[in-house]
Amino acid sequence: MKETTMDRQLFARGNEGEWTNLGEGNRRRVILSTEELMLVEFAFEKGAIGAPHSHPHVQASYVATGSFEVTIGEHSEVLSAGDSFIVPSGVVHGVKALEPGRLVDSFTPHRADFLK
Template identity: 65%
Template sequence: MTASDLFVSVDDAKWVNPEPGVSRRIMTYLPEMMMVEVAFEKNAVGAEHSHPHIQASYVAEGSFEVTIDGRTETLRQGASFIVPSNLVHGVKALEKGRLIDSFTPHRAEFLK
């Protein structure tokens, strides 16, 4: 890894659209960890799913209905949540908003 790999310009991060009303871009990653910004339009849904990665998320903007392992909470800007490996989880944006997701290890499928 070179020093230039340690910093990612906002101009270098490319947006993809994994679900209707949802855009995501990889902010930075190493094999052990990944940080991703996810933008949601109002009422957009991040469908329930599970993965072996540990996920920690920060509500950077807006408010979300977050469901983890059958438990649902409403979280607003400044709140956070963590998802242990393999628990089913998903979100619904109650208003336009953004999440900052961190994964360990990195999500290799996001790199394709």
């Protein structure tokens, strides 16, 4: 049974959501999105880079699997499954996958550029 638009804002199933291939061993899928908040899963192959960038959104990220070198501003740390980080609005940040892994990111407000 297909969920309604309102239901999709409240619930998501693990096998739902279309993956977008970002190249260079990266892909993402929007899990849930409202105007105020967005939940996105990113998958990385070993050695893949999430290039340094910034955006006006506040981002909170959870390392679901794998390990990553995470750089936020001038600070870098290696984080593994179960760890998390927050990126304040406008701060340059990026990641390098030290092994295959997945990040689950939340953004507030939502990232309109991720929606088709």
